[in-house]
Amino acid sequence: MADTPTVLVTGAAGFIGSHLCDALLAEGKRVRGVDRHELEDCANLQGALTHANFEYVSRDLGQEAEGLCMGVDSVCHLAAMSSVPDSITDPRRCHTDTCTSTLNVLQAARKAGVKRFVLSSSASVYGTTLEAPVVESVPTAPLSPYAAAKAAAEQYVRAFARMGVDGVSLRYFNVYGPRQERGVIPAMIRAFNAGRPVTMFGDGNQSRDFLYVADAVAANLHALRHQRPLGGEAFNVGCGHAITIRELAVQVGRVADKQPAFEQQPAREGDIRYSCADVTHAKRVLGFEATVRLPQGLRITMGLA
Numbered sequence: 258m259a260d261t262p263t264v265l266v267t268g269a270a271g272f273i274g275s276h277l278c279d280a281l282l283a284e285g286k287r288v289r290g291v292d293r294h295e296l297e298d299c300a301n302l303q304g305a306l307t308h309a310n311f312e313y314v315s316r317d318l319g320q321e322a323e324g325l326c327m328g329v330d331s332v333c334h335l336a337a338m339s340s341v342p343d344s345i346t347d348p349r350r351c352h353t354d355t356c357t358s359t360l361n362v363l364q365a366a367r368k369a370g371v372k373r374f375v376l377s378s379s380a381s382v383y384g385t386t387l388e389a390p391v392v393e394s395v396p397t398a399p400l401s402p403y404a405a406a407k408a409a410a411e412q413y414v415r416a417f418a419r420m421g422v423d424g425v426s427l428r429y430f431n432v433y434g435p436r437q438e439r440g441v442i443p444a445m446i447r448a449f450n451a452g453r454p455v456t457m458f459g460d461g462n463q464s465r466d467f468l469y470v471a472d473a474v475a476a477n478l479h480a481l482r483h484q485r486p487l488g489g490e491a492f493n494v495g496c497g498h499a500i501t502i503r504e505l506a507v508q509v510g511r512v513a514d515k516q517p518a519f520e521q522q523p524a525r526e527g528d529i530r531y532s533c534a535d536v537t538h539a540k541r542v543l544g545f546e547a548t549v550r551l552p553q554g555l556r557i558t559m560g561l562a
């Protein structure tokens with residue numbers, strides 16, 4: 258077992274991180290999961306914690322990551338402040354949780370001779386309203402501290418790739434699936450289940466590219482497996498199709514077998530108008546392509562498949 262690869266997953270107790278831990282363990286990897294939560298608050302890790310190849314470390318990575326990468330082959334760094342509104346309320350904390358944590362983990366990775374560093378970044382770095390699928394060469398233009406911190410973290414990944422820690426940034430679009438607590442899809446599901454109207458911020462015609470969580474996990478697995486240096490490059494990780502929030506409510510309603518009713522709210526600060534991935538680059542270089550279609554992903558998320 259000594260040569261079983263070990264992957265450090267930060268943000269392991271979160272939505273995507275916990276699914277990634279499960280997938281890595283299923284592949285036969287050893288996983289060291291890190292999060293700021295105490296073990297008793299890690300409901301998402303229930304399955305992983307029963308696995309002999311899983312180890313959990315509680316640590317605030319914005320403070321330090323000393324020693325965490327010893328014996329680790331690769332890192333998937335997901336720990337971050339994951340909410341745009343929270344980043345507007347508390348930009349300094351966003352910087353610490355997202356940017357400083359990235360720097361701390363990269364330093365620990367460099368010290369330990371880690372071979373591959375995979376950053377969970379975000380499509381929010383584009384901050385664009387362009388009415389076309391966005392390609393990675395479009396300059397970043399963050400609209401929120403959340404996006405600014407992700408853009409900065411990506412630059413650290415690039416810099417450390419020149420310093421011996423080969424890395425990559427995965428710009429997720431809107432990820433959804435079981436265990437997600439925040440975000441538009443869980444909010445819609447809760448509204449339908451409670452017989453309440455769906456809250457619509459702005460006119461509801463803002464569009465998003467929704468990616469099922471298993472596909473976000475698959476993108477990480479492709480990035481870990483990639484044999485050649487990735488040089489700190491960024492890749493879009495989405496489906497390549499966008500739908501409006503209004504259309505999404507109709508689709509969720511269809512799966513729940515209910516007609517949507519809407520409650521109008523003003524548009525939110527920092528909200529992007531149009532967001533859709535051009536996925537050509539990830540497909541060509543990483544061999545990654547999303548496989549779960551929205552209706553199927555919604556059925557699984559709602560416990561109906």
Ligand SMILES: NC(=O)c1ccc[n+]([C@@H]2O[C@H](COP(=O)([O-])OP(=O)(O)OC[C@H]3O[C@@H](n4cnc5c(N)ncnc54)[C@H](O)[C@@H]3O)[C@@H](O)[C@H]2O)c1
Nearest residue numbers: 268271272273293317318319336337339354377379429432
């Ligand atoms: N969910 C999405 O749609 C989406 C889209 C784009 C990017 N992302 C990125 O993917 C990653 C995972 O997102 P998620 O939806 O699973 O979010 P999440 O909030 O469920 O998970 C993030 C985890 O990071 C942990 N964390 C935060 N700050 C920390 C710190 N200083 N030290 C240790 N742990 C810390 C949190 O406790 C949490 O468990 C994040 O980096 C997020 O920005 C997510």
